[in-house]
Amino acid sequence: MTDTKETTAVAAYPDHWLQVESLDLDAQGVAHKADGKVVFIEGALPFEWVSANINRHKNNWEQGTLTQIHRASSQRVQPGCPHFGLHAGACGGCKMQHLHSAAQVAVKQRALEDNLWHLGKVKPEQMLRPIEGPTWGYRYRARLSVRFVRKKGTVLIGFHERKSRYVADMKVCPVLPPQVSAMLMPLRDLIGSLDAVETCPQIELACGDKVIALVLRHLEPLSQADLQRLRVFAAANPPVQWWLQSKGPETVCLLDEGGEALSYALPEFGITMPFKPTDFTQVNPQINRVLVSRALRLLDAQKDERVIDWFCGLGNFTLPIATQAAEVLGIEGSEVLVARARQNYEENRAQALINKGLCTTSFVARNLFEITPEMLVKDGVADKWLVDPPREGAFALALALAELHRQRLGTSELPPTPGAQGWTPPKRIVYVSCNPSTLARDAGLLVHQAGYRCTAAGVVNMFPHTAHVESMAVFDLAV
Known part of the structure; x- marks a missing residue:
């Protein structure tokens, strides 16, 4: 039964007030005007009634900035930084400090689910518990x-x-x-x-851990x-x-040679990763340690299995995998990073008596945005893959897998790939993503064209107080 008092109160609100329904991926409140036009409101939160200064007008939507809150969200909090806000000169580094940290994670989880369904028509069989950590002092x-x-x-x-x-x-x-x-x-x-x-x-x-x-x-x-x-x-x-x-x-x-080397540790695996300050490493080291641990638990590499780590970088996942698998191949687009990964492998292998020991591991440099079925076949059969691409995703990789799947089914319109008859796809793929839209696109290919099921997915709150969504998904071979 409808609450009459609530209905009456809502009906009594002035027409120029806007009811915020959700947050978009830029952390803007999303509302609708009386005529149905969408309004994006910077600074507004879901379930609030607000007024806004509209500064952009398009045919199908408008964009504005919060000017007054008439009814605040229960999840609105006092920002933890004096430079955050909508005032002149406000810092643009964070977008969500006014939203409770637990609600921020819920928004990101919803963004992941929405992207997977609306862009990829994929619904994970299980939603993983979000990976969370410190919300302040995290940005290394x-x-x-x-x-x-x-x-x-x-x-x-x-x-x-x-x-x-x-x-x-x-x-x-x-x-x-x-x-x-x-x-x-x-x-x-x-x-x-x-x-x-x-x-x-x-x-x-x-x-780093010490520098x-x-x-x-x-x-x-x-x-x-x-x-x-x-x-x-x-x-x-x-x-x-x-x-x-x-x-x-x-x-x-x-500036001056000598001193402590810049590095970070993955103590669960006995790994220490030296790096240069301009190398790509994760912003949040606490979350990275948990991320690597969960990715490897989901990958579940066995002592008799071969694993390929795509977009391997410095070896952030490759070296921990090498403590569990029989053989690992790391593939990366940058020659510089490949050289650094090889060096990191050799340095950690030298500590074999201290850490868990590393299996045979090799690294190659290749343009990962131009992967073909022929390249996949030449790389050999791997039991499992770990994929950790940049924001552009792993579209070419998913396309190549889909083509080889069609060839196995006999539905491909392209000539057979040489050697493909003896090649088999990985039985599991763990995909670590920094962009839910490209993950959803690639997930759609893997599920609908390459013979995989999306068995699990979840968010990783790598960047608290920002709208940036990191996530992880697991794909298991269905046929």
């Missing part, structure tokens, strides 16, 4: 913009302002590790003291006085380690 990697504002006579260091190319005037950043957040103002003073104050546009942060690497991008050679200022700062702020970048990533080098 960041690219901080640096600007000398001559009119104000000051240096700004941080993320860009919301919807702006200007750098936010950040004094703290609670999503950065506390010791890094505490360095923001001293860093501003340091850059302000340099001779090259106007030609240092960026500081890239990469924290904080700061990569200073400089557009002109640094004077000896500036180099000494950097050394003094590092000495006063251990364990800071300065790296310099004069041009592209290949020019990154340590």
Whole structure:
């Protein structure tokens, strides 16, 4: 039976008030006007009644910014950062600090399910419990913009302002590790003291388990006085380690050789991963450890199985898999990362008496966006795959699998792939994704054209307070 009081109250709301129904993938509230037109409202949360300033008008939708909350969500919380919000100069690094952290995860889980169904027509047989961790102080990697504002006579260091190319005037950043957040103002003073104050546009942060690497991008050679200022700062702020970048990533080098190596550990597997500050590593090391552990439990590699790790990078998954399988092949698009992965493998293999030991492991470099059925056959039969692509996903890989499946069924319109008769697909694929839409696209191919079932999926809250959705899905061969 309908609650008459509630119905009357809703009916009494003014027509220009908007009832927010959900959040989109940009963390905007989604509402509908009386005529049915969709309105996206920055700063609004589901189940709220709000007013908004509409600043974009299209035929089928409008976009605006929250101006007043008439009825607040029970999940609305006080943001944990003074620089978050809709005010002028607000930092654009986070989008969801006003929403309770548990509700943020629920929104991401819903986004994953919606993408899988609406884009891929896939419904997982099981939804995995979300992987969660610390919601503050988690961001061990960041690219901080640096600007000398001559009119104000000051240096700004941080993320860009919301919807702006200007750098936010950040004094703290609670999503950065506390010791890094505490360095923001001293860093501003340091850059302000340099001779090259106007030609240092960026500081890239990469924290290891024992070292904080700061990569200073400089557009002109640094004077000896500036180099000494950097050394003094590092000495006063251990364990800071300065790296310099004069041009592209290949020019990154340590200011002074020696000292602790930049690395992170995966202690469950006895693995230590050295890396350079510009190498790709996960932003959130606590979540990464849990992510690797769950991925390997789901993969369930056995001592007599061969595994291929696609988009293997430095070996973040490859080396842990090598503690469990009979043979592992890591495939990556970057020659530089492949060389680093080989080096990491050799260094960890040398510790075989300490860790769990590593099976035979090899690495190759290949363009993973141009994978063909012929390439899959040449790589040989693998019992299981782990796939961890960038935001673009693994479309070519899924397409190649689908074509080989059609050839097995005799429904392909293409010539047979040489050697395909003796090749069999992996019986399980664990897919780690940083983009739910490309995961859904690839899942649709795997389920509807390549002979797989999606047996499980779940979100990974790698980036709390942002709208970024990381996830994991498991596909088991059905035929």
